[in-house]
Amino acid sequence: METKLQIHDTGNGYPGDQQLLRLRRASSGQSHQNYPQFNQNSDPTEEEEEGVEEVDSSGPNVELRNTPLPMAIKRAVWKSQQMQDNRASSSKSWKQKNKKSLRNLRSITREAGQFFTLWGKSLQLIGGNFGGGVQSYFLFLRFLVILNFFSCLLIAGFVLIPSIIFRSVGTSLENSTGPEECMKYDPNPPGLVLFYNYFLDLLSGTGFMEYSYLFYGYYNNTQVAEESFSYNIPLAYLFTAVFYFAFCLICLIIRMGNAARVAVATGGSAVGSYSMIIFTGWDYGCLGDQATRLKQKNIHYQLQVDLEEEALSRRAASLTACQKIVHYTLRVVTFLIALGLNAAAFYGIFEATNFSQQNSGRAGFLGLFFEYLPSIAITTANFVVPLLCDQFALIERYSPSTTVILVLLRAVFLRLLSLGVLILTLWQQITCDGNANSRDCSLCKYNNKDYPCWETRVGQEMYKLTLFDFLVNLAVLVLVEFPRRIVVDHCPNKLVQWFGRQEFAVPHNVLGLVYGQTVVWTGALFCPLLPVINTIKFVILFYCKKITLFHNCRPALKTFRSTTSTIYFLVTLVFGWGLATVVMIYSLAEIQPSMGCGPFRFFPTMWSIVPTSFYNLSAVTQDFLFFIGSQAFSIPLFVFSCVVMCYFIALAAVYGKSVALLRTQLKLEGRDKKFLVRQIEELSRQLERPNANSGAHS
Amino acid sequence: MGNKQTTFTDEQLEAFQDCTFFTRKEILRLHARFRELAPHLVPLDFTNNPDVRVPPTLVVTMPELKENPFRDRIVATFSEDGLGNLSFNDFVDMFSALCELSPRELKTIYAFKIYDFNRDDFICEDDLQQTLNKLTKGELTAEEVTLVCQKVIEEADLDGDRKLSFSDFQNMISKAPDFLSNFHIRI
Numbered sequence: 049m050e051t052k053l054q055i056h057d058t059g060n061g062y063p064g065d066q067q068l069l070r071l072r073r074a075s076s077g078q079s080h081q082n083y084p085q086f087n088q089n090s091d092p093t094e095e096e097e098e099g100v101e102e103v104d105s106s107g108p109n110v111e112l113r114n115t116p117l118p119m120a121i122k123r124a125v126w127k128s129q130q131m132q133d134n135r136a137s138s139s140k141s142w143k144q145k146n147k148k149s150l151r152n153l154r155s156i157t158r159e160a161g162q163f164f165t166l167w168g169k170s171l172q173l174i175g176g177n178f179g180g181g182v183q184s185y186f187l188f189l190r191f192l193v194i195l196n197f198f199s200c201l202l203i204a205g206f207v208l209i210p211s212i213i214f215r216s217v218g219t220s221l222e223n224s225t226g227p228e229e230c231m232k233y234d235p236n237p238p239g240l241v242l243f244y245n246y247f248l249d250l251l252s253g254t255g256f257m258e259y260s261y262l263f264y265g266y267y268n269n270t271q272v273a274e275e276s277f278s279y280n281i282p283l284a285y286l287f288t289a290v291f292y293f294a295f296c297l298i299c300l301i302i303r304m305g306n307a308a309r310v311a312v313a314t315g316g317s318a319v320g321s322y323s324m325i326i327f328t329g330w331d332y333g334c335l336g337d338q339a340t341r342l343k344q345k346n347i348h349y350q351l352q353v354d355l356e357e358e359a360l361s362r363r364a365a366s367l368t369a370c371q372k373i374v375h376y377t378l379r380v381v382t383f384l385i386a387l388g389l390n391a392a393a394f395y396g397i398f399e400a401t402n403f404s405q406q407n408s409g410r411a412g413f414l415g416l417f418f419e420y421l422p423s424i425a426i427t428t429a430n431f432v433v434p435l436l437c438d439q440f441a442l443i444e445r446y447s448p449s450t451t452v453i454l455v456l457l458r459a460v461f462l463r464l465l466s467l468g469v470l471i472l473t474l475w476q477q478i479t480c481d482g483n484a485n486s487r488d489c490s491l492c493k494y495n496n497k498d499y500p501c502w503e504t505r506v507g508q509e510m511y512k513l514t515l516f517d518f519l520v521n522l523a524v525l526v527l528v529e530f531p532r533r534i535v536v537d538h539c540p541n542k543l544v545q546w547f548g549r550q551e552f553a554v555p556h557n558v559l560g561l562v563y564g565q566t567v568v569w570t571g572a573l574f575c576p577l578l579p580v581i582n583t584i585k586f587v588i589l590f591y592c593k594k595i596t597l598f599h600n601c602r603p604a605l606k607t608f609r610s611t612t613s614t615i616y617f618l619v620t621l622v623f624g625w626g627l628a629t630v631v632m633i634y635s636l637a638e639i640q641p642s643m644g645c646g647p648f649r650f651f652p653t654m655w656s657i658v659p660t661s662f663y664n665l666s667a668v669t670q671d672f673l674f675f676i677g678s679q680a681f682s683i684p685l686f687v688f689s690c691v692v693m694c695y696f697i698a699l700a701a702v703y704g705k706s707v708a709l710l711r712t713q714l715k716l717e718g719r720d721k722k723f724l725v726r727q728i729e730e731l732s733r734q735l736e737r738p739n740a741n742s743g744a745h746s
Numbered sequence: 747m748g749n750k751q752t753t754f755t756d757e758q759l760e761a762f763q764d765c766t767f768f769t770r771k772e773i774l775r776l777h778a779r780f781r782e783l784a785p786h787l788v789p790l791d792f793t794n795n796p797d798v799r800v801p802p803t804l805v806v807t808m809p810e811l812k813e814n815p816f817r818d819r820i821v822a823t824f825s826e827d828g829l830g831n832l833s834f835n836d837f838v839d840m841f842s843a844l845c846e847l848s849p850r851e852l853k854t855i856y857a858f859k860i861y862d863f864n865r866d867d868f869i870c871e872d873d874l875q876q877t878l879n880k881l882t883k884g885e886l887t888a889e890e891v892t893l894v895c896q897k898v899i900e901e902a903d904l905d906g907d908r909k910l911s912f913s914d915f916q917n918m919i920s921k922a923p924d925f926l927s928n929f930h931i932r933i
Contacts (some may be wrong), residue, residue, distance in 0.1 A: 091860040112765045113842065116855045117824055119835035155769040157812060172932055180927060323898040324920050326877060328925040332814060332844065333932050340813035348885045502821065711904070714913060718905020 060690045064372050072207060130215075144174055166190055170594060176335035178552065179343070179596065181613065185554050185561075188617050189590055192565055195299055196583040199292055206288045208261060210279055216271045231494035233265070233500040233644030248412075250516065251420045262511070264574045265504040265645035282647040282657045286636070289573045293629055296569070300625065325350050334530055350577045360445075375445070382440040383569050389436055393429035394469045399471040400425035405498070420511065423516035426466045433617040456555050460620050463563045464627055466514075471570065474509065478502045493640040494717025501645040503635075510578060517564050518585045525596055533600040552601045557593070558617050561586075566624030570631050753777055755793050770777035773838065783808070792834065799883050800837075802830025810931050815880040816860055819843075823859045842920070844931040850920075853929050858915045869910040871895050 065178055112122050113231055133144050162168060167190060175183035251256030259266055260672045267318050271280045329347045367375065404421040438459055441451050475482075478499050480489040488495045499505050529550065568582045641648035648654045662670065750767045751774060754762070756858050762773045780911075781788040783804045789796055811817040822832040822842040823867055832840070842848065863873045867874050872897040878886070886894070902918040910918075 105865065113767055114849055114852055116843075119765060119839040120826070120838075123761050123835070126761045126764055151763065155763070159771070180924070189842055231898060239767075241761055322894055322926075323902045326874070326881065326894070326898060326923045327857065327919065328922040328928050329917075330815065330881060331928045332930075333810075334813060335809065344881065344885070347883045351882070351886065351890075355893070470887050706879070711917070714917070715904050717905075718907065718911070718913075722905070722907060 065179070120292055126465050158495075165541060166194070173335075174334075174594070174597065175331075176333050177332075178601075179331060179346075179556050184617070185552075185557055186590070186594070188558060188614070189561060189586060190595075192301060192561060192591065193583060193586045196565075196568070196579045196586060197295060199296065199572075199666065200577075200579040200583055202292055203579060206284050207267070207576055208280075210284065211261065211267055211270075211281060214281065214613070215268070216281075227491055227643070230496050230643040231649075232496075233642070243410075248416050252416055253511045254419075256509070257455050258504060262577045263504040263574060264505045264576070264647075265501040267413075267647045269453035269647040269649060271448060280657075280661060282651075283661050284578075286654060286657060289632065289636075292572060293569070293625070293632060297622075297625060300618055302620055302735045304615060304622075307614045307618065311666060322351070322354060325354070334730075337470070345429050361437055379444050382444050386437050386440065386458065388495050390465070391431050392460065393433050394466065397422065397425045397469045398464050398473050401470055402477070403715075405474075420512060420516055423513050426470065426513070427516070427520055429466055430459075430463055433462055452555075456559075456616070459555070459559050460562070460623065463559055464566065467570070468483060468627060470509070473507075474506055475634075478505075489586050492643060494642070496642075496644075499642075501642045502639075503642060503646055507571055507574030507578075510567055511581070512587065513567045514564065514571070514578065514581060517560070517567070518589070521560070521589060522592065525592055526560065527595050529600045549600060549602045552597055554613075559620070562617070562624050565621060567626055569625060573632050573635060608650075750827075752789060753792050758792070758795075764836060767845050767847040768838070768842060776838055777834065777839060779808070779933070780834055797833065799825075799831040799833050802832070804829070807835075810933055814921055815883070816877075819860045819863065822931055823856060828865075841931065843933050844929065845933070846930055850926055853926065854855055854919050855912075856915050857919065857925075857929055858912050867912065869915060871899065871909065890921075 062247070112126055115122065117125075133140060171183060171186055171190070173528065187480055201684075245255060249257050250404070257263075261267075267281065267285060269282050271282070272278060325347060329350065332342060334343050387457065391413045404418050407418045410418055432457070438455065441455070444451075446454065479496055480486040480495055483489065484493050488497055494502055534551055535679075536544055536547070568578050571578045637653055641651060641654050644651050648657065651657055651660075662673070665673075753774060754777075759770055759773060762768065763770060766773070768776065770927065777792065780800070781790065782836070784800050787800060790906060805814065805821050806817045809926050813818065814820065818830065820840065822828060824836045824843070825832050826836060838917055843852055858869070861873060861875050861877055862869055864870070876896060878891055899908060899910070902914050904914050904917060905911065
């Protein structure tokens with residue numbers, strides 16, 4: 049008699065786990081029988097046949113490779129399946145041929161994918177030696193490189209190459225009227241140009257670099273309209289910029305979706321769950337004995353942190369009311385101090401930008417220093433303010449995990465807002481505080497005296513920021529990290545050894561990447577070649593960071609959880625994208641484009657080219673687009689999307705409820721199982737006793 | 747493809763491809779690695795399915811397994827005799843179950859077997875203590891170890907029998923986001 053107790057069939061089509069565990073266990077020779085009603089045979093051939101029958105009966109959809117059977121049994125099953133297929137009808141053999149060709153195709157694509165994956169081997173090495181947290185930084189960097197590469201293909205294809213073609217062909221500009229003053233724009237100052245000026249111009253984007261394809265000012269508003277071919281450069285420029293932002297957002301969302309799926313499925317459980325640390329904490333891909341020792345220390349550290357957090361929460365719960373008030377007041381005070389420090393930093397950046405803009409005409413290296421003053425101010429602020437705020441963390445006494453999140457949030461806030469302050473200052477200067485009637489802006493609606501071509505100037509600022517960020521990274525590498533390693537390796541001083549080699553600080557580096565990418569997004573409208581520069585910058589950064597990682601860094605004691613941290617990186621990147629989108633939308637819709645340069649020179653706003661070109665389309669297209677924009681289409685569309693959203697929300701709620709129900713069912717089944725086992729044991733004992741009695745008597 | 751390898755017949759390679767997550771090339775590479783472990787024991791020609799088993803002391807010298815604290819348990823779980831002697835079938839099976847493409851359900855089943863030291867289909871407190879000691883190499887004090895094991899049982903045990911059955915384990919693993927990426931040996 050075989051009563052198999054199946055706990056919750058997995059529903060995949062293959063037999064319940066109890067039976068398969070029994071198969072493997074029986075074939076491994078040792079069998080501790082928990083439940084007396086299990087099948088007692090351990091004959092291997094019978095096991096094989098049973099395995100064959102069970103797998104076969106669950107249908108041909110079962111993939112052999114997904115079953116937890118021993119390999120010998122799997123091969124026997126496969127052989128029997130092959131024999132069945134050979135005897136099968138012609139339609140089935142056609143299906144077999146299809147399956148075989150599909151499998152070949154799959155293996156070829158997998159090998160091609162491995163070949164084309166950028167830096168696959170390096171990432172594997174990094175992950176094995178330094179863990180998932182550091183690897184997630186490099187994965188993020190690789191994602192940004194690929195994103196930037198496809199963006200520059202986009203921009204090159206639609207804006208750069210047509211501009212080059214039309215300029216070399218020599219299509220003339222469209223003439224239009226406008227105030228004479230506003231159209232004056234002379235980027236190449238006359239006179240002798242000294243040799244070192246080329247170098248200075250390269251660094252600050254002025255001079256020979258200003259009037260080039262790098263910046264907005266060089267592009268013309270050519271609108272070619274021949275019989276078979278028409279191309280509207282301003283329209284292409286605008287649509288490429290808009291599509292570039294949309295493309296980046298879609299890529300970000302897809303990548304976030306992949307990471308979020310894992311996080312949602314796992315329920316977003318609390319950090320530091322003991323069972324998870326023990327069962328999933330060890331990275332089986334860990335290589336090298338130094339990494340292993342550190343991994344062990346890391347797990348030990350994580351457990352200690354959790355035990356400490358518990359002790360802390362118990363202590364916090366036992367505080368008296370008076371102590372609680374003191375505690376919270378301290379937290380409010382430190383928050384205000386941090387806010388004050390941030391405000392001071394922003395004011396410093398504001399002043400630096402104003403000073404730099406007013407002294408922008410200076411020549412020589414002093415002029416270069418003034419040009420780079422905003423970048424220097426931003427970098428200094430982003431270095432000093434977090435350092436000071438970290439000291440407050442000791443007073444605040446949040447739990448360790450909350451501290452990490454708070455530090456990150458503050459750093460993100462500081463970085464993105466400092467960029468925002470810079471842009472705001474520029475806007476103030478260009479549009480005279482938004483006051484169109486002030487003295488400088490009354491003629492052309494922007495400050496044409498200081499900014500004959502304001503878009504190029506904004507592009508130059510972004511170019512300088514990118515370049516400075518890159519140079520600072522390289523300088524820190526060469527001047528700080530390598531010397532530190534040399535000092536630590538050769539100086540036996542105890543203080544130096546306690547200081548030690550540095551760790552690879554993942555959050556700090558990721559914020560650097562997010563900042564760099566935000567600058568590129570903000571500047572892409574004004575400096576179309578900025579994504580190209582950024583791609584090259586990130587590629588060089590990858591190799592530099594890899595070199596410094598392997599030569600100068602030791603694996604971190606406190607690690608980053610790799611799966612959930614990817615989502616945080618991407619969310620931060622979306623914030624940066626949001627900031628850049630706000631800038632782009634405002635520049636497109638509100639500010640008067642320069643009249644002396646650029647493809648939009650005779651339009652009231654950049655966006656106004658769209659309605660103008662709209663009326664050049666055919667009547668059918670116009671009617672179609674009007675229809676899409678009208679209420680007859682958009683209201684039903686809105687209602688339909690509401691219905692779809694409600695459906696998904698209801699589905700999610702139902703799944704959540706069924707998960708809770710199944711969990712209680714699991715508990716109840718466990719209790720039933722224990723009860724039945726006890727009953728069976730009692731019954732078997734009662735059966736044995738009469739037998740023993742009758743045996744004793746006879 | 748014109749590869750004139752004589753290690754396996756085409757049928758054997760197809761069987762391996764269907765039963766594991768590896769491609770043809772990877773299976774041949776695995777055979778080379780298997781042979782590296784014991785060149786005098788493992789023949790070059792597997793076409794007639796020789797019954798060769800490599801002892802566990804040689805298998806755990808592989809760089810992928812050398813530093814893993816659970817290497818003995820992994821090798822023992824995938825061996826047919828339960829003592830760690832791996833045939834080539836078991837060798838390929840082991841790396842296939844732990845590779846990147848292996849699904850979560852399969853990995854969960856094998857993880858449970860690996861952590862079940864006394865092989866009674868339950869992870870009891872004793873198994874947990876052994877797991878923890880292997881993980882931290884004895885850095886925690888005895889009372890910390892007991893405390894952590896009690897916490898684990900509190901968190902994961904659903905049916906209240908003070909040990910983890912497979913469904914408890916599976917339920918707990920399903921909430922762990924790092925499980926798939928950590929339970930993965932690259933070969």
